[in-house]
Amino acid sequence: MKRTSKGASKAGSKQATAKKTPVPASPELSSIRERIDDIDLRIHQLLNERARFAQQVGESKRGEGLSTADFYKPEREAQVLRNAIERNDGPLRNEEIVRLFREIMSACLAQQEPLKIAFLGPEGTFSQQAVLKHFGHSVRALPLPAISEVFEEVQAGHADFGVVPIENSTEGTVNHTLDMFLNSPLKICGEIELRIRQHLMGRMKGLQKILRICSHPQSLAQCRQWLDEHLPNIERIPVSSNAEAARRARDEEGTAAIAGEAAAEVYNLGVIVPEIEDTADNTTRFLVIGRKLFNASGQDKTTLLVSAGDTQSPGALHRLLGPLAANDITMTRIESRPSRKRKWDYVFFIDVVGHAEQPPLSTALAELKAASTLFRVLGSYPAAVL
Ligand SMILES: O=C(O)C(=O)C[C@]1(C(=O)O)C=C[C@@H](O)C=C1
16 A cells, blocks of 8 residues: 555654664765764854954944944945955855855944844745845844834934835836835845746645635735736735734634745745746846945945936936946836825936945046935945845
8 A cells, every 4th residue: 555645754753753873874974974063063163253353344443432223334344245255165055154154244243233234024034034134033023013124123222224125027106115215214234136036825725725815915916927817716805914814824723824934934935836936037136225435345336316407408317327327337127106295206226236435436426416306315335245
């Protein structure tokens, strides 16, 4: 008779409790493990040696009177990660190498004092995943119920930095985040790109038992085609976060959720169908917000908030973009939003390649400033490293 996997695991656990003499490893395996032990020892010693140097850097920063948030140097971290990618010849993938080095820096920085990072919660959201991807696990992550509260907590100094979603490659801009910059003095200190994998999850086993599906409106939109094809008649309920959707899927009979892997773990749900997002490279970009501008890392981006005054006059946008073109500046994104001052009056959010304090961008910005009625550098920050 064929054994089910359930039966197999039960049998396995029985065996595990019975006393067993361990099978001796082959001489070849033992010798490989000895070498791994030796390498681990050296890695361990080097990690602590590195941590001691990072401590020294921290002490010198403290000597200059800097506070916790000032100990964090995104430009230096970006350089460390780019160096790691450059010298990596495998077999570990760049993504894994970057992840490991981020965690090392996160742990080294936390010796001084862990950073407090505010994000759009609750636990289990993609924003939390973005926090951990960028800052590593040695931070204190503070989940907050709204994007506006993330801005407020950073501005008040209760959090060192905040992480907010800004755009998704399938669904476009998160206007609420963009609009927050109209009245906020906060700066953009970094960007994070997170590959978004949306899973259909719940307590039920197959699609037949699903009566309704909850998710954040952005996630429902990212899976629209899949839902139209596979569950066309099932009610779709937009909720405040994917984590809230997962909580409902845990607590309500017949409710399934669309959310990320972290939510499935936090709310103890089974993945019914993995990766149901409509586009294969579905990615969300997040911004790191803080209270000050940082130095150049060598590969930077700058976000500007500008207006030409009378947006409807001939050539208004051309006057703003002319200085960028004339100085060979690459523009990666432009977004217009209502100025909220007069009707049909707009401001532009423009992303360009380069650091605001380095030529040729500094030259272009001086010209742009002269041509605009509103001009703010929202931040110059290292371009996302993977
Ligand atoms: O180089 C520094 O300024 C450090 O504090 C060291 C270090 C690191 O571990 O490499 C730690 C934290 C900073 O964000 C950047 C780098």
